[in-house]
Amino acid sequence: MQSSNQFVLHLCFPSLGDVPRVNGQLAVSRAFGDKNLKSHLRSDPDIKCTNIDNNTDILILASDGLWKVMANQEAVDIARRYRDPQKAAKKLTAEAVNRDSRDDISCVVVRFR
Structure with a gap:
């Protein structure tokens, strides 16, 4: 794993119409928290705080x-x-x-x- 802002993720498409998979195993959205793929993924969320004001609808x-x-x-x-x-x-x-x-x-x- 590189710096906290970067990480390497190997995605592949095993077959037409399939979703990207980490190391050909798990779909990215299902891979977070998977112990075997921990070295390839980070599970800490990106958070952005925004003020809700009168212009936000x-x-x-x-x-x-x-x-x-x-x-x-x-x-x-x-x-x-x-x-x-x-x-x-x-x-x-x-x-x-x-x-x-x-x-x-x-x-x-x-x-x-």
């Missing part, structure tokens, strides 16, 4: 199943069309499916105003 928490097929601003634009955050999350999920996302999709929308 929406927060979208989503898995890569959404982000692989949609840009940040596209997701914000879609979510802002809906006052109800649950409807916004459902629309974002449906749009990711319509865009042929091949990954599982999780989405939570939080409205601040």
Whole structure:
């Protein structure tokens, strides 16, 4: 392992349509905490603190199943069309499916105003 800001991770695609795997074994999202791959991964989270102020209106928490097929601003634009955050999350999920996302999709929308 290098410095705390860098680490080496070997990813490979064993077959078309498969997800990247650490040393050809585990999918990255499932590898954190795996004892056999500890030397290849770090499990400490990256944290960013941001103040929520009067200009903050929406927060979208989503898995890569959404982000692989949609840009940040596209997701914000879609979510802002809906006052109800649950409807916004459902629309974002449906749009990711319509865009042929091949990954599982999780989405939570939080409205601040």
